[in-house]
Amino acid sequence: MTETSPARPANTGVRQTRPRTEGWTQKKDAEGRPLLQFASPKRGKPPVHLADMTPPERVEKVKELGLPGFRAKQLSTHYFTHYTSDPAEMTDLPAAQREELVAGMLPPLLTEVRQLKTDRGDTIKFLWRLHDGALVESVLMRYPGRITLCVSSQAGCGMNCPFCATGQAGLTRNMSTAEIIEQIVRANRLIAEGGLGGKKSDDHSMERVSNIVFMGMGEPLANYKRVMDAVRIMVADQPNGLGMSARGITVSTVGLVPAIRKLSDEGIPVTFALSLHAPDDHLRDELIPVNSKWKVDEALDAAREYYEKTGRRVSIEYALIKDMNDHGWRADLLAEKLNERGRGWVHVNPIPLNPTPESVWTASTREVTNEFVRRLNDAGIPTTLRDTRGKEIDGACGQLVATTEDEAAAAQLG
Template sequence: MSEPVRLQFTAPKRGMPPRHFTDLDQDQRIEAVTELGLPKFRVNQIARHYYGRLEADPLTMTDLPESARQKVKDALFPELMTKVRVTEADGGATQKTLWRLHDGTLLESVLMRYPDRATLCISSQAGCGMACPFCATGQGGLDRNLSIGEIVDQVRRAAATMQNEGGRLTNVVFMGMGEPLANYKRVLSAVKQITRPAPEGFGLSMRNVTVSTVGLAPAIRKLADENLSVTLAVSLHTPDDELRDTLVPVNNRWSVAEVLDAARYYADRTGRRVSIEYALIRDINDQDFRADMLGQKLHRALGSRVHVNVIPLNPTPGSKWDASPKQRQDEFVRRVAAQGVPCTVRDTRGQEIAAACGQLAAEERAS
């Protein structure tokens, strides 16, 4: 039996960044600009630049008085992230960016371009405290929660990249570094800013935003009551408590049954189908009996309101964990589907650029 793993549900104390425009609600923004000696209508002008034109430098906001631009920049637009390096794969369609935050913390985001959409995978924490042993981020532990601005600005930068290419960012998935529901309030604010129309947000469809979780059951229920229509993705990885206690240590707090009960509540409240994420690991969770059990439990709990994404594991260097062979993967998918549960294999991107979350940050720390 492996040693018990200590989970980190709260971030260690590290310096949060200086306040950013996106950290503030409307009243706070008005208060901030009036403190700078500006009328409150300037808030709307600034918001149109940030969310509508994807500009974050007040020095380029020419409808602001020239004498006010530097003051606005200093007070509300600190540099949140500095690009460390960008790696590309899939003929340039996949682009992974490593960012350094104001306190030296490292952060990753991945932009994936497809013929019919562009999806950004963003981080909600620097590191992760959930301690899943097959995950590069989990192996590194939790540095701290990200601020609202650090989450939202990942989206703005990617949207600006797509705009410069003549395209459009269409999808955002909270599947990068961290457990989104462990940084609940900031993630919720970020979701609202991503989905509200300009000048209050970037205007993405809420149905094109996915929030993932390893199974924080009370937070899933809380999210269900927010009257949002984002997609919930639950990283289950095995249907039985015995193995999940090891693979996803948070299972020691909330069992598979409790997680699926919360997922059913989410489906009931929102009318949305729940996505189940399942990283297939050779000889660990890819057996026929687990495929059968997974299909049976999901069908019983969620009926037709569920879809399984089987994810071929992207192994981290030096790890004992490895992806299942394709033949085993195909049989696993077939057996889940035979229980009446839709099941497909996720299109994997960027394996040659260490695109599993946390790998790039780990390499940078080592260097």
């Protein structure tokens, strides 16, 4: 399929706002194109943690530390089931060797800098400092019947999308498998201690994270191996992992086509989400710089292939930006492209962009949003306007970024 659509149809009278950076300078390559960072910068590696190892590797490591191999299962139970790294709570381990075992297997990975809460305590944003001083965020959200954690997979992001706060600072480094998992374990610990907003009387869901969305800092498929190793631990039965359902895990991407195809062959039925944001290459080249490598049709073909191989319906994420990508003709073009690839394979999740005062980047109006959704639904594309959580604490989609205020707070920890 080829891209034939112009920037906008002639004589429609619609306003077309062009993307531009505001308050920061977009990194460019030698030819003046937005710089894409796929490789992680070289930095000191985090300490190796139990969650970086396979179960057999955990047994061997425990033996290296001078204890019998069965202690690895006990340690895994404490970490993945009781959500603790505190040796004082591990009374089934030998007191004389407990501290050394925990230090060797469960080294500290995330230092909590602070929490910010909103939605009457049902949404919490965590700011974490990694071992090398890098800062990342994750967002915990209680919904009726489920608890969702938005996790980071990289410190920063190298995809350089101009409307996303995370991408403005570039990529600091990939996160390790264990650093990804630790976000979930720490969130589960907080829930177990009653730190998340009140549960409704008719809500019979489990009091732990049930859903994961890789929509925090970073491009998950640019850190492919560590993200997939983390997913395997999420779905592994306790005590070897977190015992989660793969169907409750969403892996998103801005369109790294080779990695999407690789994900299709993993045999793990996660939900796949493509952050599209424009159905035409003319605009998407500017909104999503990786579109210069893999065009809209290539990304959609790979997404359709994911559905064909896994049977899992694909999600299309679409941030609605006023006068930029929210035109009715773009809804029609999106529906046309999706329907060309069949029916029943995709679901569209529009979300009004989290607005910035006085900025070209602001949310579509309610009327325009409703019209965009209506056109998709009328074309037979299942479409649901996504709930926005955490705007008040800069915890919503596209808002996660380490600010100078965050850096100052982290520095006070010493």
